[in-house]
Amino acid sequence: MNFSILISLYYKENPKFLDQCFESIWDSQMTKPTEIVLVLDGPIGEELTACVQKWQSKIGSPLKVVPLPQNVGLGKALNEGLKQCSYNWVFRMDTDDICTSDRFEKQIKFIEQNPNVVLFGGQILEFDQNISDADVLKAVPTTYEQIKKFAQNRCPFNHMTVAYKRDVILSLGGYQHHLFMEDYNLWLRVIGNDYQVANLPDVLLYARVGNGMHARRKGFQYIKSEKQLLDLKKQLKIQSPFYANMYFIVRSTFRLMPANLLGKIYNTFLRKKVEKTE
Template identity: 40%
Template sequence: MKFSVLISVYYKEQSSFLDRALSSIWHDQSVKPSQIVLVCDGILTDELYECISKWQDTLKDMFNVVKLERNVGLADALRIGLNECRYELVARMDSDDVSVPDRFEKQIEFFKTHDVDVCGGCVAEFDTDENCIYAYKKVPQNHDEIVKFAKFRNPINHPSVMFKKSSVFAVDSYERMLYFEDYYLWVKMMMQEMKFYNMKEVLVKMRAGQGQLNRRAGGQYALCEFKFLKRLYDVRFLKFHEFVLNAAIKFAIRIMPRTIIKRIYLILRE
């Protein structure tokens, strides 16, 4: 069963992280992808270009590199990249994460036997050493639980998903929604009664740590989160009391000291 892998990279990424991510989806996998689409979101560093050139020499026509002249952001980069994916099944992967060796094998087998549009899984979080896991980001397994969970938190680990391209196109693909591009896509698909499932197993090791925490704290993130919640209310995914409760709790969390936010994240992952 053929499938594509979709990745976006921009200039702040480290070449060693990208190299490890690509290695994990090619050299390490028990079932290899039929195509890898890498979107270069704007001008990259020389080190990243060298890494990409090495993989082009290795993978040849299986490795499609889409070079954008300027940085357009994750939503637009993935939207453009998805148009280049040849196959109905598309796996997402971040440019600094590590897919576990049997990830694609498990997801492909699940799509063969179940009628779903999106299949994700749990992720293991690490800081610098992928063998030193400090937390697990678990998500609800079954569709009804996923939809219920989505009222308050993102129910899908984006770097772990495999989805049907036609289903994503049916809701107009990724849209600009800073920090919440994937979450909004899932909501749009849920509102069209598309089916979701999360495996209990860890499918991806995710590079998290202090950098991720810093991105998810402070006034700018709080404002973007409020706009996102307002959009969910406007499209009638959230009821008014759900919108108010979400906005109040999440704004309070975002402006807390980062040490407290880190502790809250760890509690949520226990």
């Protein structure tokens, strides 16, 4: 099956992380992608340019680089990349994450067995600096009904694991401006238009989450984004106005908490520690 990988690269990325990302989607992958569309979201500097050129030389024509003259943000960059994807099935990936070696093989098999599904992802294990420390599971529901219910309160997909049909995403307007939540916004529009969605129960990716990233997701900018989310839920009738307003208040309250407390809540209640197997 032919499919495209869609990646957006920003100048602040660590070249070492980008290198590990490419290794996981090309060198270590049991089923290699037909095409990799790498959007350069503005100028990326000498070190990252050298890393990209190294992989262009190694991969050849399957790696399509799409440079943008200036930084436009993740959502707009991905929209530009979608226009350049040659195949209808598009798999997302972030530049600092690492795929499992069987990620694409598992997702292709799922596509072949579930022709009505237009969007699906999988589970991720989070790590700080070293992949050997990946022991925190960010779990998402797997069935259509579970995902619809989960989406009322939280983002139901791990964005960096998703695969979706390009034509469906473009027909819904692609990624739209929604500060910090472009992906959640898009998933709600897919679900709200009654398309079939799912998640695999398998871990498909190791996600880098160092430097207290989750604890920094606070402040009035995030509350404005929560209000936009509230309005979208009402518009799509994803959730009743009463519960939508209630969850807006709850989510906004979290955004005002001190960073250390928010981090503790996030790690205690929204993530699951898993035991390592030797």
